Amino acid sequence: MQFVSRSGWGARPSRYALAYIGSTRGVKVHYEGSPVPASLARPENHSQCAGRVRDIQASHLANREEDYSDIAYNAMVCPHGYVYEGRGAHKKTGANGNQSLNIAHYAVCAMVGDSGLTNPTDAQLNGLRDAIEWLRSSGGAGSEIKGHRDGYATSCPGGPLYAWVQRGAPRPGGGGGGTPPDGGTARYTVTINGLTYGYGANGDQVTKVGQALVSKGFGRHYSEGPGPTWTDADTQNYADYQHSLGLTGSDADGVPGETSLKQLLGYLPGGTAKPVPPFPGSDKFGPGANNSFVTALGNQLVKRGFGKHYTEGPGPQWGEADRLNVKDFQLSRSELRGDPDGIPGPLTWKLLFS
Ligand SMILES: [Zn+2]
Ligand SMILES: [Zn+2]
Incomplete structure (x- = not known):
């Protein structure tokens, strides 16, 4: 499971203590119920997802009619x-329609809407399944998987997602680990030296593997990319590469092992944390600033998932988007929340780069 904790996405604190719940009959699946841009599903737009969760939390906290204590x-x-961890395990939801429904089931919401992105992606269905299994193992959820509309008059969770719920909420491709029995493409992840590889993994390390595969002539399954989100094409190309090394069976299922990865790249990425670059001084930032530190700041904000205000890539010219993104980051950290002015000081810089 690729889990983003509340601190990881920059949650605001609950308005008041969330009600503890020991166990439930199961989990109910929801959708956003409003337009979700289809472009959100593009791999490069994952940087917007944490901001989306923050926006939804903010809208729920502002909803005095429901008097929500949190997302x-x-x-x-x-x-x-x-x-993304919302209220979390062992916390009563506020999403199912009324108190007795909220006590009976947990609530998991997929980022799909009633227009734009209406069909969940395969990675998302796997993520929903991950969330359900997490609530079972960590929150005492029972075996039921239902939709919001079961028991309450609503269109939620939308047609495509509800059809999946009615089929028993299966993992796509039948895989949850290992190579599917039908000989399909392996869909699981491994962590090597602190970085994740395999279906659904996301990050620079994925792009680097794809580029190395292409440069060694193992790119025939890409119709686009390679990019930062690991797809079936990455797995298939990596399997070709493994076969070229003489590997067979589960050693050649397209999910990297340490030895083949090191051989492909010539080194093993990850592990050692990069040193924090020295803080250049607050005078390098703010209106009128134009220097390489502004670019470095912007790139790091995007990398950490705080790039939602950029309409074009970060650059050397300081802009309002820089300030708003820095402010989001500051609000996400308790150490910085007291002074979210959007101008980086030494502590903001240190926390952002470490
Ligand atoms: Zn719902
Ligand atoms: Zn995402």
């Missing part, structure tokens, strides 16, 4: 398969 859901799942 209504126990978890949210983005199109890239990441599970």
Whole structure:
């Protein structure tokens, strides 16, 4: 499971203590119920997902009619398969319609809507399944998987997602680990030296593997990319590469092992944390600033998932988007929340780069 904790996505604190719940009959699946842009599902737009969860939390906290104490859901799942901790396990949801429904089931919401992105991605279905299994193992959820509309008059969770719920909420492709019995493409992840590889993994390390595969002549399964989200094409190309090394069976299922990865790249990425670059001084930032530190700041904000205000890539010219993104980051950290002015000081810099 690719899990993003509350601190990981920059949750605001609950308005008041969330009600503890020991166990439930199961989990109810929700959708956003409003338009979700289809472009959100593109791999490069995963950087927007944490901001989306923050926006939903903010809208729920502002909803005085429902008087929500927090984001209504126990978890949210983005199109890239990441599970965002909402209220979390053992917390009563506010999403199912009324108190007795809220006590009976947890609530997990997928980032799909009633227009735009209406069909969940395969990675998202796997993420929903991850969230359900997490609530079972960590929150005492029972075996039921239902939709919001079961028991309450609503269109939620939308046609495509509800059809999946009615089929028993299966993992796509039948895989949850290992190579599917039908000889399909392996869909599981491994962590090597602190970085994740395999179906649904996301990050620079994935792009680097794809580029190395292409440069060694193992790119025939790509119709686009390679990019930062690991797809079936990455797995298939990696399997070709493994076969070229003489590997067979589960050693050649397209999910990297340490030895083949090191051989492909010439080194093993990850592990050692990069040193924090020295803080250049607050005078390098703010209106009128134009220097390489502004670019470095922007790139790091995007990398950490705080890039939602950029309409074009970060650059050397300081802009309002830089300030708003820095502010989001500051609000996400308790150490910085007292002074979210959007201008980086030494502590903001240190926390952002470490
Ligand atoms: Zn719902
Ligand atoms: Zn995402």
